[in-house]
Amino acid sequence: MASASERSYTRRDTVMFLACLGLALIGLVSPDSWGLSIAAALRESVLAPLVWLQARAEEGRTSRNRLRTITSERDSASYLAQGIPSLLAENERLRQLLALSHRISTAYVAAEVLHQAQATDGRTLLLSVGARAGVSAFDPVVAPEGLIGMVLSVSERTSVVMTWAHPEFRVSAFTVSGNAAGVVAPFAGSAGAEGALEFRGVPYRDSVPVGTLVLSSGLGGVYPKGIPVGTVTGVIREQAGWERVYRLLPAANPGSAAHVLVLVAPSGDLARAFPSDSAIRAQRLDSIERVRLADSVAQAAREVREARARRADSLAAAAARKPSPRPVPAVPPEDSAR
Amino acid sequence: MIHARASRLQLAGVFLLLVVLHFYIRPRLWGPRVSPDFLFVGLMLYAMRSGPGAAALAGFLVGLTADALTPARFGAGALAHTVVAYLASWGRAVFFADNLLVNAAFVAVGLWVRDLLVLAVSGTGDRPLLAELAVYSPLQALTSALFALLVLVVFREWFSIRLDA
Numbered sequence: 353m354a355s356a357s358e359r360s361y362t363r364r365d366t367v368m369f370l371a372c373l374g375l376a377l378i379g380l381v382s383p384d385s386w387g388l389s390i391a392a393a394l395r396e397s398v399l400a401p402l403v404w405l406q407a408r409a410e411e412g413r414t415s416r417n418r419l420r421t422i423t424s425e426r427d428s429a430s431y432l433a434q435g436i437p438s439l440l441a442e443n444e445r446l447r448q449l450l451a452l453s454h455r456i457s458t459a460y461v462a463a464e465v466l467h468q469a470q471a472t473d474g475r476t477l478l479l480s481v482g483a484r485a486g487v488s489a490f491d492p493v494v495a496p497e498g499l500i501g502m503v504l505s506v507s508e509r510t511s512v513v514m515t516w517a518h519p520e521f522r523v524s525a526f527t528v529s530g531n532a533a534g535v536v537a538p539f540a541g542s543a544g545a546e547g548a549l550e551f552r553g554v555p556y557r558d559s560v561p562v563g564t565l566v567l568s569s570g571l572g573g574v575y576p577k578g579i580p581v582g583t584v585t586g587v588i589r590e591q592a593g594w595e596r597v598y599r600l601l602p603a604a605n606p607g608s609a610a611h612v613l614v615l616v617a618p619s620g621d622l623a624r625a626f627p628s629d630s631a632i633r634a635q636r637l638d639s640i641e642r643v644r645l646a647d648s649v650a651q652a653a654r655e656v657r658e659a660r661a662r663r664a665d666s667l668a669a670a671a672a673r674k675p676s677p678r679p680v681p682a683v684p685p686e687d688s689a690r
Numbered sequence: 691m692i693h694a695r696a697s698r699l700q701l702a703g704v705f706l707l708l709v710v711l712h713f714y715i716r717p718r719l720w721g722p723r724v725s726p727d728f729l730f731v732g733l734m735l736y737a738m739r740s741g742p743g744a745a746a747l748a749g750f751l752v753g754l755t756a757d758a759l760t761p762a763r764f765g766a767g768a769l770a771h772t773v774v775a776y777l778a779s780w781g782r783a784v785f786f787a788d789n790l791l792v793n794a795a796f797v798a799v800g801l802w803v804r805d806l807l808v809l810a811v812s813g814t815g816d817r818p819l820l821a822e823l824a825v826y827s828p829l830q831a832l833t834s835a836l837f838a839l840l841v842l843v844v845f846r847e848w849f850s851i852r853l854d855a
Contacts, residue, residue, distance in 0.1 A: 368743030372750035372772040379757070379765025380811065387757075387764025394758035402713045403759070409717040467722035469712070469729065469830070471805045471822050472762035472812055518762070519813070540815065607723065 392507035395478075403466065403510055407480040410464040414610050458576070459617040461485045463493075465609050466510075474607040476504065477513040481614065487511050490574050492615045498580035498603025499523065499568060500612055511614075515606035516549060516581075524571040525551065525581050532558040533569060536581050539588070539599060549582050549600040556594050560584050566600055576615065580604075700848045701736075704841065708732035724829040726837040727801060729755070733771065734797045735838065735849065737778040749775025763812030770807035774800045790842050798835035802827050 379387060395403055464480040467473055481487050483506045491503040493513050501515035514521060517538055526533040534553035551566055564584045570577030582600030589597050712728035719725040733752045737745035753771030757764050778800055785792050805827040809819045842849055 365741050365743030365746070369746040369772070369776050372746045373769065376750065376753065376765050376769035376772055379768055380763070382764070384764070391758040391764060394754065399755060399758055402709070402755075405710070406713040406717055409714045413718045466759070467717065468756065468760040469716070469722070469725070469727040470756050470760040470762075470767055471809050471827065472766070472814075473722065473760050475762045476760060478759055519815075608721075 388505040388512065391512070392505055392510075395510050396507045400509070403478075403480075406466050407464060410466055410480065410610070414464060417610070458615055459486075460613045460615050461487055462611060463487075463511075463614055464611050465606075475515060475518045477501075477515055477606055477609070477612075479503075479511045479513055479612070479614065480509075482507050482509045482511045484508050486616045487614050488616070492575045492579070493612050494579055494615065495604040495609050495612050497605075498582070499575065500604050500606050500609060502574055503614060513606075513612075516602055517547065517606060523575050523581060524569045525566045526569045527560055527584075528565040528567055532560050536566065536600060547602065547605075548585070549602050550588055551582075551584065551598040551600050552595075554596050554598060556590065556596055559596070560598055562586060697848060700845075704845055704848065705732045705736065708841075723826045724833055726834040727830060728834075728837070730771075730801055730804065731797055731834050731838045731841065733775055734778055734800050735793070735841065737775040738782045738793065738796060739849070740779060742776050742779040745775040745779035746772050749773070763808075766808045766811040769811055770804045773807060774804045777803075790839060793842055794835040794839045797838040798831040801831040801834050805830075 379390070461481050463485075466478040466480055468478065477493075477500070479487075479493075487503055487506050489503055489506055493500045493502060499516065501513045501518065501521060504512045504514040506512075516523075516536075519538060519540070521538055523536045524533070525536045532554045534551050536549050536551050539548040539550045551560070554560060562584055566581045566584065568575040568577060568579040568581055580603040582602045584598050585601045586599050587596055588599045591597070708728045708731060712732075716722075716725050716728060729752055733748055736748055740748070749771035750768050752775075753768035756767035756771065760767070778796055781796065785796075802823070806823060809822055814822070
C-alpha cells in the first residue's frame, strides 16, 4: 500500500504534468498571431542570450566559409590573370557573378539563418536580423539561387521566415517565356517527389515544357517580379481538361541556406539579378577567354620586349668587340722639314 | 546534504555546458537535421533522474524554447517535450536506468517519439512525415544517443545520483 507521502508525490506529479500539457494545448489551439507574439517576446527576453550565442556561431561559420571562398577565388583569379593588367577588372567581374548582393538593385538586409533542431525547421526559418535592421513583416527573402519565402513575424533582433515548404505559402508566378501564369504552392499530393512545389492554375491550352524556369510575377504586392521560384519537372495532374498542374523543382533550398537576403523595399523587376546557370557559365567562359587573349597579347608584347632587349645587347656587344682606329703618331715639324 | 548540493551544482554545470553546445557548437557541426540535439539530451538525462512532475515541467520549458525558435506550430514542441519527458521519468522505474546503453536508448527512442509528436501535431502531410521519421529522425536519434553515451561516460560519477532522492 502506498504511503501518504508517496500518494501526494504522485498526485503532485500528475497535477504538474496536466498543467504543462494544458498550457501546451492552449498554445496549440490559440490563434497563430498569439503564438508568434509569445515566441517573439521569449526570443527578445529570456532566450535573447541564446539567440545571440547562436548568431555568433553562425557568423563564425559563415565568415570562415566566406573567407575560404574569397581566398580560393583570389587564388584562381591570380593564377589565371598573373601579371595581366586586367586583374582588377576581372576580379570585379567575378565578384559580380558570384555575389547576388551586387546585382540586386533594391534595398536589402543580409541575414544569417539560425537553423534549429526541431523537425519542422525548414518550414519556418529564424533569421538573425529583425526590426532594428529595418526588416518588417511580408518582406521577401531570397537566396542566390532564388526565392526562399517571406518574413512572417518580426521582433527587435530576430525574425521568422515562412519558406516555400510551409503549407500556407503561395506566390503568383509565370514562366520565363511568358506564355503561362499561375500560382505556386507547396506540393501537396500523395505521390511524387518530396520537397517539391506545384504550379497551379495554368490553362490547359498553355503547355509548359519540362525545364522551363518559373519566376515570381509580382502580382499580389508581396514578392517582386522576376525571382526564380523553380523549374518545371513534369505534369502532376490535369483537371477536367481545363487546367494543368505542374511539378516544380524549387530554385532554392531553405534547409541548407546559411545566409539569405531580406528585400526590405522590393520594387521593379529582379530577373536580371538572377541570371540562369547557362548565362553565368557563358559569362565565365567569356571572361576566361578574355584572360587568355590578354595573356597572349601580354606574352607577345613580352617577347617583343625581350627580342628588342636581345638586339640591343648584341649591338652593344658588337660595339665592344670592334677595334678602335690606330692613333696617328705625332711628327715633329722639324722632321717633316727634313 | 552538502554532498547532494555539490552534485546538483555539478549536474547544473553539465546542463549549462549542453546548452552552450546546443547554441554555439551545433551550428558549426555538419547538417542541422542530423546533428545531435544537445538540449534534448540534457532533458532526457534530467528526466531520468527526477520525478515525473519535474520532468514534465523541464520538458515543457525545453519545448517552449523550441517553439519560440521554430514557430511552425506554436505549442507542438511544448506538448511533445512534456509528454516525452514525463514518460521518460516513469520509464526509469521500469527499465534499468543506471545502465549506459539503456540511457542512450531512452534518448534515441525519446527523440524519435518527440519528432513523431511534433510532426503529427503540426499537421505534416503523410509523405514528409514518413520521410522525416524514416530518415532524418533515426539519424539524429543515433547521433544524440552517441553523444549522450559520451556525456555519461565522461561524467559517470556525477550522473549516478538521482535528483529526487
